[in-house]
Amino acid sequence: MNLKPAVQVHRRxxxxxxxxxxxxxxxxxxAANPFVAFDFLDIAEQAGCAVERAGWGPQHLSVEDEAGRVAAVMPLYLKSHSQGEYVFDHAWADAYERAGGTYYPKLISAAPFTPVTGPRLLVRPDVDPGQARxxxxxxxxxxxxxxxxxxxxxxxxTEAEWSWMGEQGLLLRQGQQYHWRNPxxxxFEDFLGALSSGRRKTIRRERREAQVGVDEIACLTGGDLTEDHWDAFFAFYMDTGSRKWGRPYLNRRFFSLLGERMADRVLLVMARRGGRWIAGALNLIGGDCLYGRNWGCIVDVPFLHFELCYYQAIEWAIARGLGRVEAGAQGQHKIARGYLPVPVRSAHYIADxxxxxxxxDFVERERAAVDGEMEWLAEEFSPFRRDGG
Structure with missing residues (x-):
């Protein structure tokens, strides 16, 4: 199927x-990645989170086939800053500005505020992907x-897109995250059985102390989600944001729209004590993956973060036969909870x-360092049994 050679640019x-x-x-x-679905990207725009005034000016691309039907699309934003990206280029911007250049605006193809691997060059299944890309x-x-x-x-x-973009001359960068795999x-006990005895004991203790510290833990999805839940979770989200970086990216309307339009793809894990919700973790559900996104609390309970973000996610994924849990960016402490290092990628065109x-030169040396660090972390700190005992 032939495609029209020109692209269309869309401001929404x-x-x-x-x-x-x-x-x-x-x-x-x-694999049904929720972060490139129309609803997720449109919610970010409708809520005013991914729009020009927030420094995320949509410039989405579409390609049509000869019949005039959309055959391929690409989420694309004109950025006036580097916030909300999780692939850090602040040092590049600073160096270029000091040398007399102008780094902003720049273009980025990504799911806004979301460090999750997924397709960026989206091609209809019946279309030749090489031509469309x-x-x-x-x-x-x-x-x-x-x-x-x-x-x-x-x-x-995706790795395939990344490799292809490298063949087109883009610079290839690599980082790492921590993902849990389900063989x-x-x-959950079956999972614990794959761990060393020391890690099994530690995780059981952490779960026990977290669960004793609250009255209820609820896993909410679909029609179980209410505005009261979102009110509580937004308070957790704002508390985390104010303590970590001071300017949370998402607003209250974003969560209402998420509940209205994507409730069946949301898993909200909430903890209650004394008649009120005190902590929560937001996940989105993919075709074969549970994606951990945001966490927050208004009362400190020992190990509750691990329970809501990691252990409840693993338990939920196992019960539904999902292949993995992605727990978001950063955090070597995740290794001890069964989340091992995996590569994540980005590709870059620099005009000047x-x-x-x-x-x-930097990204080439960085890739080698990341590869070495992942290998070392997996070897030295893996919680999984090595001797069958």
Missing amino acids: IAEVGCEAWDACAGNPDY AILLGGALAVCERYDASSLHVNFP GYGD PRLRAPVA
Whole structure:
């Protein structure tokens, strides 16, 4: 099937439309990733979180086939800062500005505020992916030139997209996260049986102390979610944001819209004590993965963070046969809870060769360092049994 060679640029994802966007985002190869679904990206725009005034100016791309139907799309934003990305380029921006360059605006293809690997070049299942990817990437580079942007960044793409973009000349960067894998456990005790005896004892103790410290832990999804739950969770989210970085990215309306439009893809794990909710963890449900996103609390309970974010997520995933749990960015403490290091990736086009050369050298050395660190962490700190005992 031939495609039209030109791309269309959309200032709102609504211009593409839900049916057309999800015909591409719903490609079975993408394992039902919720963060590239029309609803998630549209919610971020409708809530005012991913819009121009917040420094996330939508420039989404679409490609049509000869019949005029949308055949491929790419989430794309014109950024005036580097917040909410989880692939850190502040040092690049500072160095370029000190040398007399202008780093912003820049372009980024990503799911806003979401350090989750997923497709960025979304192609309808019946369309040749090679042709569609080439047109989308060419369109993104044209938008970069149109706005005199310093760079194009594709954050957390799939490994196949990342490798392909490297073949097209983009600079390849690698980081790491911590994911839990399910080889087919029957229940949580089955998972514990795969751990060393010391780790089993520690996790049982942590779970026991966390559960004793609250009156109830509830796993809420679909029609069980109410505005009262979102009111409570937003208070947790704001508390975490104010303590960690001072400017939370998401507003209260975002969570209401998430509950209205994606309730069946939300798992909210909440803890109650003394008649009120005191802590919660937000997850989104994918085709074969539970994605941990945000956590917060208003009362400190020992090990409750581990219980709500990690152990409840593992238990829920096992019960539903999901293949993995992704627990978000950073945190070596996750290794002891069964979440092992895995690579995450990004690809970068730098327009100015004076910046491109040092960045190319940096990302090459960084990839080697990340590979070495992941290998060392998995070898030295894995909680899993090595001797069958």
